[in-house]
Amino acid sequence: MRPQAALIGVGSLPPQRRTEGASTLGMLARAAKAALDDAGLEKSCIDGLLVGPQVGETPQHVPATVAEYLGLQPVMGNVVDLGGASGPGMIWRAAAAIQAGMCETVLCVIGNHRNPEAPRSPNRNPIREFDVPFGASGANISYALLKQAHMARYGSTDEDFALIAHWARANAQRMPEAIFHGQPASVAEVLASPLVASPLHLFEIVMPVAGAEAVIVTSAARAKGRRAAYLLGAGEKITHRAVSQAPDLTSGPLKPSMARAFAQSGLSVERMSLLSLYDCYTIMVATTLEDSGLCPPGQFGAFMRAHDFGPEGDWPLNTHGGQLGYGQPDLAGGMTHVTEAVRQLRGSAEGRQIKDAEFALVTGNGATMSEAVALVLGAEP
Amino acid sequence: MTDLSTLKVPGPTEIPLTRPFWEAAAEGRLVIPHCTACDQPFFYPREICPHCWADAWEWRQASGQGWLKSFSMVWKPGHPGWAPAAPYAVGLVALPEGPVMLSHILAPAPEVGMALVLAPTDIGGRVLPAFRPA
Numbered sequence: 001m002r003p004q005a006a007l008i009g010v011g012s013l014p015p016q017r018r019t020e021g022a023s024t025l026g027m028l029a030r031a032a033k034a035a036l037d038d039a040g041l042e043k044s045c046i047d048g049l050l051v052g053p054q055v056g057e058t059p060q061h062v063p064a065t066v067a068e069y070l071g072l073q074p075v076m077g078n079v080v081d082l083g084g085a086s087g088p089g090m091i092w093r094a095a096a097a098i099q100a101g102m103c104e105t106v107l108c109v110i111g112n113h114r115n116p117e118a119p120r121s122p123n124r125n126p127i128r129e130f131d132v133p134f135g136a137s138g139a140n141i142s143y144a145l146l147k148q149a150h151m152a153r154y155g156s157t158d159e160d161f162a163l164i165a166h167w168a169r170a171n172a173q174r175m176p177e178a179i180f181h182g183q184p185a186s187v188a189e190v191l192a193s194p195l196v197a198s199p200l201h202l203f204e205i206v207m208p209v210a211g212a213e214a215v216i217v218t219s220a221a222r223a224k225g226r227r228a229a230y231l232l233g234a235g236e237k238i239t240h241r242a243v244s245q246a247p248d249l250t251s252g253p254l255k256p257s258m259a260r261a262f263a264q265s266g267l268s269v270e271r272m273s274l275l276s277l278y279d280c281y282t283i284m285v286a287t288t289l290e291d292s293g294l295c296p297p298g299q300f301g302a303f304m305r306a307h308d309f310g311p312e313g314d315w316p317l318n319t320h321g322g323q324l325g326y327g328q329p330d331l332a333g334g335m336t337h338v339t340e341a342v343r344q345l346r347g348s349a350e351g352r353q354i355k356d357a358e359f360a361l362v363t364g365n366g367a368t369m370s371e372a373v374a375l376v377l378g379a380e381p
Numbered sequence: 382m383t384d385l386s387t388l389k390v391p392g393p394t395e396i397p398l399t400r401p402f403w404e405a406a407a408e409g410r411l412v413i414p415h416c417t418a419c420d421q422p423f424f425y426p427r428e429i430c431p432h433c434w435a436d437a438w439e440w441r442q443a444s445g446q447g448w449l450k451s452f453s454m455v456w457k458p459g460h461p462g463w464a465p466a467a468p469y470a471v472g473l474v475a476l477p478e479g480p481v482m483l484s485h486i487l488a489p490a491p492e493v494g495m496a497l498v499l500a501p502t503d504i505g506g507r508v509l510p511a512f513r514p515a
Binding site: 124126128129130131132133134135136137138140141144145146148149152194195196197198199200242243244245249 | 390391392393394395399425450451452453454455456457458459460463466468469471472473481482483484485493494504505507509511
């Protein structure tokens with residue numbers, strides 16, 4: 001079944017390097033209010049609620065806690081726990097819940113603070129038992145292993161990868177809220193930034209920030225007369241958790257997810273006006289470009305050299321700066337790729353608007369290139 | 382080179398199911414689960430075989446050989462306890478038996494594809510199954 005839904009409101013809190021005494025709930029509420037205002041709706045219209053996991057502050061009963069805080073009494077509520085793919089994953093679930101008759105209008109909201117005392121998850125699972133004791137804590141090492149594998153298999157170079165970070169920083173100069181607004185980076189500067197986990201340099205890694213993103217989804221029928229973007233296709237796949245269990249190091253679950261999303265929409269990647277691609281690390285964009293079919297496996301470097309990725313370019317890519325330029329507001333980072341696509345398709349991306357934007361590919365990615373969601377959005381139903 | 386045995390780092394969070402793996406490691410041996418129903422090895426140990434869901438599996442001694450599928454030299458460790466050892470290498474070790482495991486790689490300049498051999502190493506007060514160039 002083709003997913004059918006309209007994204008009628010978006011709200012984003014500006015990324016902040018640090019917060020003091022903020023609450024996740026408070027930030028979610030601010031983003032939700034912004035999305036509701038953007039949609040021009042009354043809060044009583046919201047009868048569905050999708051939220052992300054909240055390590056530390058609210059480990060359980062998250063939808064009830066968020067609903068209570070916002071004064072909502074939804075008839076459908078759930079947690080979407082797909083790491084960086086959670087945001088895009090919410091959009092397809094919202095559409096499915098609406099199509100199934102569970103509810104009519106869904107608030108999808110996700111975000112986190114950056115208070116000094118960050119809660120840590122007390123994991124007691126296989127990744128904690130079989131990876132951490134050898135010195136492999138955190139996502140940087142996993143993506144370093146993926147980048148090294150790509151370089152070893154295809155001969156891709158640090159310069160190839162640095163182009164991705166360079167373009168993210170370049171596009172962030174058109175986005176005043178971006179954490180790296182005012183700080184462009186040349187390829188040489190990316191390569192001169194310190195190695196964090198070889199072969200990953202600091203500028204190839206997202207900056208963690210506080211932030212929150214919200215999207216209001218309703219039926220295409222209910223969206224009539226409103227400025228909306230439309231869900232035309234979606235795909236999802238989960239393949240593993242720990243990088244040692246990855247079925248493939250140079251291609252990921254986004255490949256079948258994107259293929260499914262394109263098949264549902266009846267569109268090909270060549271029709272996209274915007275590539276809104278999850279970019280926690282440069283390697284993630286490289287693999288996604290190759291998995292999308294835009295370039296052959298191993299050839300993303302040639303693709304990066306052949307095109308212009310700015311809003312006026314031939315392949316607009318992450319016009320909000322991507323997370324590499326905008327900052328990564330924790331789990332909401334993945335949702336920034338949705339909210340930017342909606343703004344572009346509705347013609348409200350001030351100062352960075354793509355001319356006549358028709359279609360957008362949005363990708364979300366979680367854990368170790370192991371949780372994937374792809375969406376095709378359009379300016380018309 | 383830093384004496385890894387003195388590091389204050391998180392050790393294995395073993396449970397009864399996984400204890401034989403860590404006990405063998407402490408003796409300098411590498412054992413991995415092998416499903417007796419579908420005749421396939423797997424790693425890490427699980428309650429049931431991830432290939433066929435049979436609960437009939439046994440520990441089998443691995444050869445201790447492997448090759449390096451990928452690696453990273455870690456300059457900024459995710460856990461502060463590892464800072465005195467940085468830069469150090471971790472990598473994905475493809476075992477000839479089939480499974481891939483993440484391990485500590487005792488090599489100053491690893492290369493993808495290099496042959497490795499088991500190198501039981503005291504890390505933070507416990508002997509763990511690290512690897513070194515063969």
